[in-house]
Amino acid sequence: MFTQFPGRRLFQDKRKTAQKEQNKAMDPLFCFFATLLFVGIQGCPEVCRCKALKKYGRHIADCSYKDLEAVPLGLPSNATTLTLSVNRIPSLGEDAFADVPNLQALWLSYNEIAVISRGTFAFLIHLRAIDLRHNQIVDFPWGDLSNLTALQQLKLSSNRLEKVPWNAFQNLKDLRSLWLDNNHLVVLFEGTFDSMPWLSQLQIHHNPLNCSCKSWWLKKWLENTSVSISEKESITCGTPEHLKGFILGRSLKLDCMMPSVQLIYHSSLGNSVLHDGLTLFLHCSAVGKPPPEIRWTIQTSSQTLAINGPNVEADGRGVKKSGRFLVFKNGSMVIANFNKADEGLYTCQALNDVGSREVSVNVALASSESPDDRLQNDIQASKPKANSCDKEHPRPEGKVVFIYLNPRAPKASSNRGTLWDPWLWVSSFLVSLLYFL
Numbered sequence: 001m002f003t004q005f006p007g008r009r010l011f012q013d014k015r016k017t018a019q020k021e022q023n024k025a026m027d028p029l030f031c032f033f034a035t036l037l038f039v040g041i042q043g044c045p046e047v048c049r050c051k052a053l054k055k056y057g058r059h060i061a062d063c064s065y066k067d068l069e070a071v072p073l074g075l076p077s078n079a080t081t082l083t084l085s086v087n088r089i090p091s092l093g094e095d096a097f098a099d100v101p102n103l104q105a106l107w108l109s110y111n112e113i114a115v116i117s118r119g120t121f122a123f124l125i126h127l128r129a130i131d132l133r134h135n136q137i138v139d140f141p142w143g144d145l146s147n148l149t150a151l152q153q154l155k156l157s158s159n160r161l162e163k164v165p166w167n168a169f170q171n172l173k174d175l176r177s178l179w180l181d182n183n184h185l186v187v188l189f190e191g192t193f194d195s196m197p198w199l200s201q202l203q204i205h206h207n208p209l210n211c212s213c214k215s216w217w218l219k220k221w222l223e224n225t226s227v228s229i230s231e232k233e234s235i236t237c238g239t240p241e242h243l244k245g246f247i248l249g250r251s252l253k254l255d256c257m258m259p260s261v262q263l264i265y266h267s268s269l270g271n272s273v274l275h276d277g278l279t280l281f282l283h284c285s286a287v288g289k290p291p292p293e294i295r296w297t298i299q300t301s302s303q304t305l306a307i308n309g310p311n312v313e314a315d316g317r318g319v320k321k322s323g324r325f326l327v328f329k330n331g332s333m334v335i336a337n338f339n340k341a342d343e344g345l346y347t348c349q350a351l352n353d354v355g356s357r358e359v360s361v362n363v364a365l366a367s368s369e370s371p372d373d374r375l376q377n378d379i380q381a382s383k384p385k386a387n388s389c390d391k392e393h394p395r396p397e398g399k400v401v402f403i404y405l406n407p408r409a410p411k412a413s414s415n416r417g418t419l420w421d422p423w424l425w426v427s428s429f430l431v432s433l434l435y436f437l
Helices: 006-042 142-147 213-224 373-377 388-392
Strands: 049-053 058-062 081-083 105-107 129-131 153-155 177-179 201-203 237-239 257-264 273-275 278-289 293-300 304-307 325-327 332-335 344-351 356-364 400-402 404-407 411-414 417-420 431-435
Touching: 257 344, 257 356, 278 293, 278 344, 278 356, 293 325, 304 325
Parallel strands: 058 081, 081 105, 105 129, 129 153, 153 177, 177 201
Antiparallel strands: 049 058, 257 278, 273 400, 278 332, 278 431, 293 304, 293 344, 325 332, 344 356, 356 404, 356 411, 411 417
């Protein structure tokens, strides 16, 4: 039997105790190297400071105040906030943020950014905030915003933006704060802010706005919106010259008027029975300030046709484009050899910078052998029944047509929505029916 000496047992106990103490001492060192290893795997450029705020689930890469001329490579892929403010970055390429697809906040203010490639932000679908203030951006990649449905804050102040597309923000349903102040914006299109139900703060001051009728809608919107508008007294006119410096507010009077439109016909001709080969003439009359543009829309059983402006020269001889539907500068439409295929809804629309109004009329034809039942049931198409005198004048052989017109109430559209104009509904209509002998 092996006998263990007391001295040997004491030595072993001391060794175990020393090992435990060494392990305790190595624990912090192990954590330190493990942290370094983790950061090394995720990546952090030497010029940046990377840290994790575990309590808030945020990973921050701070590369500000470094005189950088490009977005550094090797950014941690789990970064949720990237700060690149106060540098000298002149442009952003499409792959500038390829290393950080999980970004929620991107700070790029006070750089020299003049060019941003299309697609630069498109894949950053988690972004909630973008700050690009105090740069030199002229053309922003507005299309990229369509993917950023989580965006809540967009700061583009103090750049050189000259225009904002009317649909730039149509997918930003959660946007709360929008800064467009101190740019070169001349016109903002009607409806620009309508797609953002949660918008609570807007800055558009210090832009050289054109206070013609193009800004009439904006004036009305600013007067009635519940959105908080910063520095309203600095939302001023840049043009025209006689309004330069005026505040775009209630006190500013703009000489603008919504279009009024009417489509008139001779009721005595409205239900005439004519030989085939007639020419249909419709006249659309419109007034407004500025003078409205007239457009026609034709809906038949086989097609929908839009005619945006005149297609015949003033003298009636020079036809700009082919087609049976001829539209003149005064708003008149002429359709030669009107036939069954041309039955349908004819709509005249008058539009200017203030808004638009439209009025429609149904035109239908029926052969004498089988008149359309709609003629009998439509008040507008009602025709006195034939009296005894009609028997003395039999109808000529061949195709005979009936014309009936069913006017519809004019409809108006503006930044306030769709309006109906009942006073225009009772206006007279003019249709001249000419047939060739």
